[in-house]
Amino acid sequence: MSNQKLKNNELIELxxxxxxxxxxxVLESKVDVAFDIKRVFYIYGTQKNISRGDHAHYKTxxxxxxxxxxxxxxxxxxxxTKVYQLDEPNKGVLQDKMIWGxxxxxxxxxxxxVLADRAYEEKDYIRDHDVFLELSRKNKNL
Structure with a gap:
């Protein structure tokens, strides 16, 4: 059965x-991006065999x-799981809260x-994949 929570995370053409x-x-809060932008950061210089992110957020x-x-x-x-190829500067993917990325x-x-709707807060992070799986499986139908 397909999960609605994951379907809410979509590739968006700007x-x-x-x-x-x-x-x-141009990216405007609540116009082009579905939330108020509170934090912006970017990742570069990452080697091909490296994985970044590898966490979820409770609220962000x-x-x-x-x-x-x-x-x-x-x-x-x-x-x-769903995999997106990001290879055009006018396409982005929404990562909702409680989604492992x-x-x-x-x-x-x-x-x-990366644009985020909240300021950095360490306690918002779920860094243990097993904990994330337990939480998401338990709340799958919410």
Whole structure:
């Protein structure tokens, strides 16, 4: 049976404004991104065989965009996973709260931009995959 929680995490195509000078992608809170943006960070210089993320959040939602190069994002809820290839700077994936996220298979030139709806708070992180699986399996139908 397909899980609605994981289906809420989708690949979103962003509007591109372009002319002979180049391309422009604008991201506005609650317009292009479904939440108020409270924190922005980016990942770069990651080797291809390295995995980043590898955690979930109790409360935080994130929107991930590969603004240069490419990488894969694997999202998991309970026993269901979905893999996204991020390889265009106008496409991103929403990672909802209580979704395990792993970023991997980075190109050498990858720059992964992450927008979050909350400030950093260590207690919001679930870093133990077994704990995450137990919580998500228990709440699968909520």
């Amino acid at each position: 509007d591109v404004k372009g002319d002979p000078r180049g391309q422009l992608v 939602k994130q929107f991930l965009i590969c603004i240069n190069g490419y990488c894969k994002v694997t999202l998991q809820y309970a026993d269901e 792993s970023m991997h298979d980075f190109s050498e030139d990858c720059v992964l931009l």
